[in-house]
Structures are given as structure tokens and as C-alpha cells.
Amino acid sequence: MNTLRNAALWLDDRLHITALFASTAGHKVPASAGSWFYVFGSATLLCFIIQVITGACLAFVYIPSTNEAFTSLQYLNHQQFWGWYLRAVHNWGSNFMVAIMTLHMIQVFLFGAYKYPRELTWLSGVFLLLITLAMAFTGQVMRFDQDAYWGLTIGASITGRVPLIGKQLVHLLLAGPIIAGETLSRFFTLHVFIVPGLIIAVISMHLRLVLTKGINEFPRVGHPVRRATYDAEYEEILEKDGVPFVPEAIGKDLIFAALVIVGILACAFIFGPEGPNGIPNPTLVNTNPRPDFYFLSIFAALALLPDWMEVLVLYAAPVGMVIFLLLLPFISNTGEKSARKRPVAVLTVVFIMLVLGVLTYMGSTSPWSPHMSAWSGNPVPVKFVKGRTPLQLRGAAVLQNKQCRNCHSLGGEGGQRGPALDAVATRMTRDEMVRQVIQGSGNMPAYGKKLSPAEVDALVDFMQTLTPRGVPPAKNLEQPVKPLPRNVA
């Protein structure tokens, strides 16, 4: 026993472990910081460590070459022992990391932890957010399938909108004038060397700042931050109420950490790995590119914005958001920390979460995308053809053959890019329909060149029958209202 003790003492004398412990893991934190609200930072770090370990394992097998990457992913999924599971853990680890990092950021924001004197802790956190998102994007490219290929194209197209140096930036991003050759090697290098290296560097700074400036005490109403007195007040809290982080304040972090690990493992086990979906062959053009969920909100915004706002949202909005996040601790440097006294802060979080949530949902359903096979695949509901005249039936066939249903639904089936046609006759008169079909307008192309007059006639005749039972079709005001034809009423 004594020998062991002596050996331990010898090691400590040489390595200064006790001193290191006292100044790091054993440093004093306010007892109030041992809260369930304070577990997200350590959990994000835990996710990162899981990502590094599983990522390194995957890199044992993965081949970052455009020709082999897809095959090596299939090999990982189906042949490599536990390969599918490690891919799944890596994928779910990234989902958990982004989600928990977001919770961490919200908590820090609502608890006013970014205020004096922790401005740089917040700033380094903002950088961590950005480079974690860079990991998410480059990681999606590693899963080199159709979505990755077209995701890269989308990334290059966005980059290509930069004035003056757009072309050079695209070449820099893709490592060439087009996705080929070194593109995947470039993203592999970013994903496994450069960005993780940056993350480790910035995490070191982030943690160092947590040690030097202390962890935020649990905010109390009526205790606003004042630059002149805060340091002394914090010192006093540590004196009166301070506990060593290990072992007295880390308990909840540990329990949450275990929950996170089990959560990642369980999701990975139940849902399995993501993709690869579809071989990355650009000549297979019948594809439906979608980004991973982190970027679905941006994907949705780009579909819904008016043209003139796109450049603003693509460049000005992200830059503006980042500048705002970077300036936040200086704009609101002092004052109340408690969310109970900061309604604007609470509303801001609720607003941003709602916007991101709705956009992400819309991105996942993409109602603006045409249903490419609706014209050939979706049947015309019987109620829309029953009892129609031959001309009207011909019109129904025109509607189907000319692919109108890729954008317009009938009976709930078909695209949602344009309005549903189920009751179109109540909204538009015959003349308006003819004009709209031939000339188009708004988001509808003009079909004047693709439809013969007879076809237009039949089509409009059919659409005039599309009204709810008992409702007459819209009429021009100057025309007398005629009674409904029998087959409709």
C-alpha cells in the first residue's frame, strides 16, 4: 500500500497533477451553477468527442475518392463488422451535437451569461457554432451520394453568386471548375483535419475562458450586472457559496452525459445509418436533392423568398446574424441577467425557434416543388369526370397529359406549387382561365405555344365544371347568370 502511495506521490511530484486538478476540474464554481440548466455545454463537448472517435474509426475504411466513396460507404453498411452501427452513431452524434449545442446557446443567452465579463466566452461560442455547422455541411458531403453531389452544386451555385470573384471562389470550393477530381479530397481534408483542428483550438479557448472568468452564477432577479461591482460580487459568491466543480457540481453533467450517450446509441440502433442514397452519378437527373435537416430552413427560405430578397438573405442575413451575435455581449453588456426580467430576449428566442421550426418543416415537405410524376401517376378522381360531356372529358385528358397536375392538385393529389383546381371555377371565369392558361402569370408558365385552340377550349370547358356541388361557376359581371348545367349541380 505504501509503495503504491509513494509511487502516486512521486508521479504527482513530477507531473503536478494535484495542482493541475485544483486549477481546472477542481476549480470553484458557484453552488447555484450545479443546475440541470448547466449541463448542455459539457454534453456538446461530449458529442464532439464521440464524433472524433467514431469519425476516426470510419476513416479507417472510408475512401475519399469520387469513384470509391459510395462503394466504401456501402461496404461500411453491409460488410464491415459493426460498420453500419458506427456510421449511425456518427450520424446521430452529429444530430445530437447540433441540437444540444443549440440548447446550450439558448440557455447561455437566456441566463445572460454572455454579459460582462464573459464576452469572449460568448464570442468563442459563436465561432464554435459556425464551425460546427461547417462540420455538418462537409459531413453531408462525406456521405457521397446524389444529395451530396447536388448539395455541393447548390453550395457552388450560392458561392457563384458572389460578384467579381465568384468564379474563383467556386474553383476554390470545388478544387476545380466542376465537381470532380479533388473536390471530395478537399472536403475530406476540411472535415477531418482543418475544421476539427479549429474546433479543438476554439474549444480550448472557450474552456480556458470558463476557468479564468468563471461559470455564470444562476441569475437572480434584482441582481443586475454592473461593471464596477460584478467581479467583487462574483468573488463573494465563490467565497460564500463556492464548491469545487469536481466532485460537487459535476453530478448532473455526468448523469446527462450518460443519457446523451445512451440516446445517441439508441437512435443509432433503432434508426440505423443515413444513406448513402442513390449513386453520385450526375447523369441520373431524376433526383430530388434535399439537404440534411440543419440546412432545410435555408433551403425553404430560398424557395419562398421573392427574387429581390434572395441576395440579401443569402449574404446579408448570415453576415448580419453573425455580426449581431458577435456584438451582442457589447450591446447588452450589463443589466439584468434573469430571463424573468428580459421579455425581449425570451421573445427573440421563441421567434427564432418558430421561424427555424416552420421553415425546417416546410423544407421537409417542400410544397413548392412540382410532383414530377403526378401527371402520369395520379388518377383523376371519379367525381371530376362523372357525367361530363365528351368535350369536358377531352379537357380532363388535356389537363392530365399537359402535366398540369405536376403543380396543381385534384382531389388532394398532385403538386402544390400552384393552387388546387378542385374548385377553380368558383374563382375564375372562363375568360380568365383562357388568359391564364395561354399567357401564364405569377408562378405559372404560359402554355399558349403548347396548346392548340381546341385543347384550350376543352381544358377550360372541363375546368368550368370544377365547382363544389351546388355552387355555380364564376361569371363576368356584365353577363347574365345562367342556370347550372345539370351534370354539375
Add this chain to the structure above:
Amino acid sequence: MNQANKIDVPVDQIANKPSRRNWLFIAGVAVNAVAGVLLAVPLVGFVFSSFAEKKDRRSWISLGSIDGFPEQTTRLATYRNPFTRPWDGDTADIPCWVRRMKGSQFQIFAINCTHLGCPVRWFSESGLFLCPCHGGAYYEDGTRAAGPPPRGLFQYDYKVEKGELWVKGGEMPTLSNPV
């Protein structure tokens, strides 16, 4: 004696020692700055070579006999991208839409939607190109019909020689570099 020695050291020598160290420090920083630049120039040049490169990456590629493209039709054609590496595999096969109007009058459209680069699909019945990403639509002559695209489809240069259709490809078209 020792003490006497210390005291006896001339004043200028005491002053000299730190200044010599200072000089070494400054010289050390200076030579490392030079060495750093020597290291950085090739590194930066290597990584940012796209800014130095002036070479046109495009070249003429045959899409085969023009008989493969009947008049008044639009067909998908593919070609091997001239910018390619041995390990590219299928990724270097680039699709494009070839529209033959009459005789040797063609239009060759890039597959990429001008909005964000997704692959547009041709619908011959309605004479439209539709984009699966954000619903951009183009007429059969490539002009913008509807949706978010800021312009018509990108068109490649083409030529017809000895009954063969050639396309000038090699770069991914973007708004700032519409090939």
C-alpha cells in the same frame, strides 16, 4: 575575490549583454519572418491556385452524330468532362439537355437550374424544364418561365462538324460564370 570580480566587470559589458540578447531576438524574429514568408508563399499559392489560374478549362467534346437528336425534340445527352482525374468514376459524366430545332440549329442547355444548380428535368408534353428543388420552370427555348430562377437556362457553345455535334464543356455554370 569572486565578489570583487563581479563588481569589477566593466559597466559597458553589463549593458552589452542584454543588448546582444536583444539583437539576437530581433534577428531571430526577422529571419523567421523571412522563413515564414518562404513557407507561406507556396502554401497559399497551392491552396488558392484558383485565383492565379487564367487557363480556360473548357474544351470541345463530341456528343455524337446529330442524327441522334431528331428535329423538334429535346434529349438528354451526356459527355465525359474534360476536367477529370483517373479516380473520378461516374462523377465526371456530365448531363446536358440538347434541343435540336432545325437542321444544324441547336440549343445545348446546362443541366443546372440557374437558381441554385439543381438538375432540371424536361417535360416534353408541356414543353417545360422543371426544377425539383424550388420549382423553377423554363420554356423549351431555355427562357425563364416561372419560379425563383433569376435568368434562363445556361447554354453551352456548340458546333456541328461533319455531321457531329460538339459541345464546349468543362466548367460548372454559375451566375458569375455562365459558361
